[in-house]
Amino acid sequence: MSDANSELTPLWEVFIRPRTGLAHSHVGSVHAADEVMALQAARDVYTRRGEGVSIWVVPSASITASDPAQRDENFEPAASKIYRHPSFYDIPDDVGHM
Amino acid sequence: MYSQGLIGADGRTAEDQDFLNRFQARIDDEQKIEPNDPMPEGYRRTLVRQIGQHAHSEIVGMLPEGNWITRAPSLRRKASLLAKVQDEGGHGLYLYSAAETLGVSREQMTEELLTGKAKYSSIFNYPTLSWADIGTIGWLVDGAAIMNQIPLCRCSYGPYARAMIRICKEESFHQRQGYEIVMKLAQGSPEQKAMAQESLDRFWQPVLMMFGPPDSESQNTDQSTRWKIKRFTNDELRQKFVDATVPQAEFLGLTIPDPDLKWNEDKQGFDFGPIDWDEFWRVVKGKGPMNRQRVEARQKAWDDGAWVREAALAHAEKRRAMAAE
Numbered sequence: 360m361s362d363a364n365s366e367l368t369p370l371w372e373v374f375i376r377p378r379t380g381l382a383h384s385h386v387g388s389v390h391a392a393d394e395v396m397a398l399q400a401a402r403d404v405y406t407r408r409g410e411g412v413s414i415w416v417v418p419s420a421s422i423t424a425s426d427p428a429q430r431d432e433n434f435e436p437a438a439s440k441i442y443r444h445p446s447f448y449d450i451p452d453d454v455g456h457m
Numbered sequence: 458m459y460s461q462g463l464i465g466a467d468g469r470t471a472e473d474q475d476f477l478n479r480f481q482a483r484i485d486d487e488q489k490i491e492p493n494d495p496m497p498e499g500y501r502r503t504l505v506r507q508i509g510q511h512a513h514s515e516i517v518g519m520l521p522e523g524n525w526i527t528r529a530p531s532l533r534r535k536a537s538l539l540a541k542v543q544d545e546g547g548h549g550l551y552l553y554s555a556a557e558t559l560g561v562s563r564e565q566m567t568e569e570l571l572t573g574k575a576k577y578s579s580i581f582n583y584p585t586l587s588w589a590d591i592g593t594i595g596w597l598v599d600g601a602a603i604m605n606q607i608p609l610c611r612c613s614y615g616p617y618a619r620a621m622i623r624i625c626k627e628e629s630f631h632q633r634q635g636y637e638i639v640m641k642l643a644q645g646s647p648e649q650k651a652m653a654q655e656s657l658d659r660f661w662q663p664v665l666m667m668f669g670p671p672d673s674e675s676q677n678t679d680q681s682t683r684w685k686i687k688r689f690t691n692d693e694l695r696q697k698f699v700d701a702t703v704p705q706a707e708f709l710g711l712t713i714p715d716p717d718l719k720w721n722e723d724k725q726g727f728d729f730g731p732i733d734w735d736e737f738w739r740v741v742k743g744k745g746p747m748n749r750q751r752v753e754a755r756q757k758a759w760d761d762g763a764w765v766r767e768a769a770l771a772h773a774e775k776r777r778a779m780a781a782e
Contacts (some may be wrong), residue, residue, distance in 0.1 A: 367770060370557070382532040387620070390563060392769035407543065409628070427494045449741050454481065 370419040371397040374403075375411035383415050391416075461516075461578050461669045463687070464509035464741060468680035470499030484685050489615040492558035500684055504742060505561045506575070506612050507686065512552035513570045513577035519545045530588060537634045538591065544631065548624045555616040559662040572755050572778015579668050579737060582745030589642055589656035597657075597664045597702065603628050605668065609690035612641070636705065641686050642711040657706070658714045665729075666737045668695040674734075684760045702727045 368390045374383035386405050391397035397416040406414070413441055425433055441447050470477070480497055483490070490496055519542050526542065531533035553563055569575035580598055585591065606628065609621040642653040669675060669691040681687040689697075699718075706713050717730030739745065 368563075368766060389550070392766070393773035396769060396773075403543075404547050405460055405530070407540075407547060424493065427491065 368392060369397075371401070371416040372419050372422060373397075373401040374415040374417070375401075375405060377411055378414040379412060383413065386410075388419060389416070461576070461741070462510040463503070463558050464510070464576055466503045466506040466681070467745075468499040468503045469685075470497040472497050481683070484613050484683070487685075488612055488613075489618065491615045491639055493591075496651075498697035498764055500681070500686075501559050503681060503684070503686060504617065505556055505559050507681075508556040508559075509561065509566045509569065509616055509689065510551055510576050510578075512549045512556060512566065513575055514581065515545050515552060517570075517581045517755065519549075519746075520754055521581055522591060523585070523590060524585050525591050528564040528583075528588070529591075534638070539756055541595070541631050541634065544627050548620075548627070548633065551620040551623055551699065552617075555614075555620045558616045567759060571752060571759065573743060573752065575752075576741060578667060579740040579749060580663050582740050582747045583660070583663050584747050586659075587656055589639065589652040590654065590660070592635050592638030593660045594727065595633075595658040596639050596705070598667070599628055599631040599635060599700060601664050601698050602633060603740050604694050604701070608694075608768050611688060613683075613685035621763075629679070632690055638708055641710075642710055645663075654711055660734060662736075663740075665695055665699070665732050666734075668698065670734065672735070696726055699729055703727055759762045 367391070369392055370388055371385050371394075372388050375386050376383045389397055389400040391400050391405055394416060398414060401414050402417055404410070437443075474479075474497070476496060480495070480500070482558060486510075522538060522542050522545070526535060526538055528569050529538050540705065546578070556566060557563060566575065570577070580601075603625065606621055607623050610625055611620055612618045639656075642649040642659065644650075672692045675691055682690075703713060703718065714729045719728055720726075723726045735737045740748070742750075
C-alpha cells in the first residue's frame with residue numbers, strides 16, 4: 360500500500376442503545392480518524408433501520424479485557440455457589456408466593 | 458461470497474492433538490469461539506480467508522448495481538437501489554470488522570483484493586446490461602446469498618455469526634425488491650417480459666455457480682464442516698436454491714433456461730442440467746467478462762480516497778495537539 364498513514368486509522372468499538380430504557384450494547388467496530396468521524400461512520404453503518412437512539416464510540420485500544428485463558432479461575436467459582444440463587448431454599452407452598 | 462469464500466482456504470494446522478481435541482470438543486458442544494480464545498492456526502486462517510472474501514464480495518457487489526443508480530426508471534426504484542447498494546457497503550464493513558478480530562488488518566485485506574490474492578464471488582464479474590439485471594440480481598443473486606448465509610448465522614466463530622445475523626435481516630429486502638422489479642417487467646409489455654427472460658437466461662448458470670464447485674471437487678468442505686464454519690455442502694445449498702426458485706419463476710411466467718430441469722418425485726426436488734465448471738474456474742481465475750474493470754474500480758476508489766484518509770488523520774492530529782496545549 361502506498362498509503363502508510365492509513366495503517367494508523369484507529370479502530371473504534373460501537374455501542375448502541377436500541378431505545379430509552381435499555382443499555383447500550385456492543386454492535387461492532389469502525390475505523391475513523393477521530394471521534395467525530397467515528398460517530399458518523401457508526402451511524403451510517405449500524406443504524407440504517409432505526410436500530411438505535413444513542414451511540415457510543417470507544418477507542419478499541421482503550422478497552423481492557425479479561426484473558427479467556429483465565430476464564431475458569433475468574434468465573435468458575437460462581438458456578439458452585441448455588442446458594443446464591445433463590446431456588447436453593449425450600450419454602451413450603453403454603454407460605455404462598457415469596 | 459459464501460461458499461466460494463473457502464476457495465483458496467488453507468485449513469492445515471500444526472497444533473498438538475491434545476489441543477485440537479479440546480478445541481473440537483468445544484465446537485462439538487456448539488460453543489462459540491470468540492476473538493481471543495485459543496484456536497488452531499488453520500481455523501483462524503480459514504476464517505480470515507472466508508470472511509475477507511465474503512467482505513470483498515459485498516464491496517465489489519456494489520459495482521454492478523451502482524451502474525444503474527442514475528438510470529433507475531423511477532424515483533421509487535432509485536431510492537430502493539441506493540438503499541440496497543448502501544446496505545452492501547455496510548455488509549462489507551460488518552464483515553471486515555469481524556475478520557479484523559482475527560488479527561488481520563483492513564489494509565492487508567484491501568491489498569489482497571487489489572492484487573488479486575483474495576477473491577470475491579464470481580457472480581460480480583458479469584456485467585449488468587439491462588435494467589432487468591437489477592431485478593434478477595436482487596431476486597437470484599441475493600436469493601442465493603440468503604440460502605448460503607442463513608447457515609452461516611450459526612457458524613462457530615462468534616463475530617462472523619453475529620455479522621451474518623444482521624446481514625440476513627437486511628438481505629430479505631434486497632431479494633423482495635428484486636423480485637418486484639422482475640415481476641413488473643414479466644407482467645408488462647412483451648418487450649419488457651422479453652427483457653426479464655433475457656436477463657434470467659444470462660444469469661441462471663452464473664447464479665448456480667455462486668454456491669461453489671461441486672462437492673466432488675471441493676477439498677475444503679470436510680475440515681470446515683468439522684469446525685462448523687460450514688453447515689451444508691455446496692451441492693446441498695445449490696439444490697435447496699433450485700427447489701425454492703423454480704416455483705418463483707413459474708409464478709412470473711418466465712422459463713428457467715435448462716432443458717434438463719424436471720421434478721424428481723423420489724428426491725422431492727428438481728433435477729437440473731450440468732453446470733459449465735470450466736467457465737466458473739475461468740472467471741474465478743480472473744478471466745470473466747468484468748474482472749479487470751471490477752478491480753480497477755476498487756483500485757481507483759482506494760487511490761482517489763488516499764487524500765481524504767490522510768487529511769482526516771492530519772486534522773485529528775491537529776485537534777489533539779490543540780487540545781493538549
